[in-house]
Amino acid sequence: MPIEVPDCHCVLCQELTELDWRTRTTADTVIEHGWQVLMVPADDAGPGWAYTIGLWHKxxxxxxxxxxxxxRVMHQLLNDLAKAAVNGEPAAADQERHGIVKGYPVVLKSVDYRWYExxxxxxxxxxxxxxFDFLQVVWPSRDGAFPWQPGGDDLLNRQPRLWLHPDEHPVGVWTQDL
Structure with a gap:
């Protein structure tokens, strides 16, 4: 059963029925499973990404x-984190989590809303x-360095630093269309 989310204007709370196919599919999945993981595959422009929809609403x-x-790996990892959060291990900004990526911790960082679009x-x-809030699940290099640590610079082209204001983000694949 959904909890009361203040000021929720989602398609479910507003009981909207005229939805494009993507939003309808998302709404149906959130109703059935509690959230959806949407995957954006890598292409010639850059790496892929994945994110949940519905955790905030439901x-x-x-x-x-x-x-x-x-x-597919990100899909599974996000599902694992979402299940843990729903089952009493809530995700929070600047939290280090273990047992998500085999042999490595991940750190959750608040996403600056200016990246949402x-x-x-x-x-x-x-x-x-x-x-609605987003947390970026940040993974380290093979040496265990996160992007903000010495030795983590090589991760810039694999994962953005969405906790930064877009004007503060290093120029690269993630900022080319901004």
Whole structure:
């Protein structure tokens, strides 16, 4: 049963029926499973990413996003994190989580809302407008360095730094269309 999310304007709370196929599919999946993981595959422009839709509406939890790994792997990892959050291990900003990526911790970082339009269009279509929160699931290099640590710079082309204001983000594949 959904919890009461203040100021929720999503397609379910507004009982909208005239929806495009993508939003209808998302709404049906959220109703049935509690959230959906949407995958954006890698292409010639850059790495892929995946993110949840429905955690905020159905459970009052932040949505989750992950970048730069195989889409199927990110799908599974986000489902695992979402299940854990729904089952009492809530995700929070600047939290380090273990047991998600084999042998490595991940860190959850708050996404600056100015990135939403660039990466989370289907979530915007579902929620219709903020507020809804996103956390980026950030993974380390093979040496265990995160993007903000020495040795983590090589991760820039695999995962953006969405916790930064877009004007502060290093120029690269993630900023070329901004």
């Amino acid at each position: 459970h009052g939890l932040p949505e989750l996003a992950m970048f730069g790994l195989d889409a 660039a990466f989370f269009g289907t979530a915007i279509g579902f929620y219709r407008r903020p507020p």
